[in-house]
Amino acid sequence: MVTSDMKFVVIFGFLTAVYLVDSKFQAPTVQVYSHLPAKFGEPNMLICHVSQFHPPDITIQLFKNGEELTKANETDLSFGKNWHFYLTKHAEFMPMRDDKYFCRVTHASSPPRNIDWEANM
Numbered sequence: 841m842v843t844s845d846m847k848f849v850v851i852f853g854f855l856t857a858v859y860l861v862d863s864k865f866q867a868p869t870v871q872v873y874s875h876l877p878a879k880f881g882e883p884n885m886l887i888c889h890v891s892q893f894h895p896p897d898i899t900i901q902l903f904k905n906g907e908e909l910t911k912a913n914e915t916d917l918s919f920g921k922n923w924h925f926y927l928t929k930h931a932e933f934m935p936m937r938d939d940k941y942f943c944r945v946t947h948a949s950s951p952p953r954n955i956d957w958e959a960n961m
């Protein structure tokens with residue numbers, strides 16, 4: 841037999857669990873890479889992959905020499921295991937020797953972070 845007291849305990853426990861999951865701030869893991877192996881003067885795609893963060897509100901920006909790349913597209917927010925979210929932002933670019941690229945991630949878990957693209961050339 842299920843009493844109304846028992847129902848209350850079950851519902852209260854469920855809401856507490858939802859609250860605990862939701863209140864957990866998790867700082868994003870950020871990876872910045874190019875779609876193709878980078879070669880100076882060859883068109884490529886710069887990709888910033890952001891994962892393992894919570895809550896879902898996040899801002900991702902790509903920069904070239906300190907200027908934001910405005911022709912960048914973002915994937916839809918997806919979530920994987922443990923209710924952690926991931927998404928990517930990407931823009932066409934042409935790597936050149938003296939250009940510096942980075943991805944800026946702004947999320948409630950920490951101050952904005954700039955993650956450099958390492959050309960590995």
Ligand SMILES: *[C@@H]1O[C@H](CO)[C@@H](O)[C@H](O)[C@H]1NC(C)=O
Binds near residue numbers: 932
């Ligand atoms: C971004 O999306 C627009 C519209 O779908 C497309 O024309 C453009 O090529 C995309 N840019 C990149 C870098 O994927």
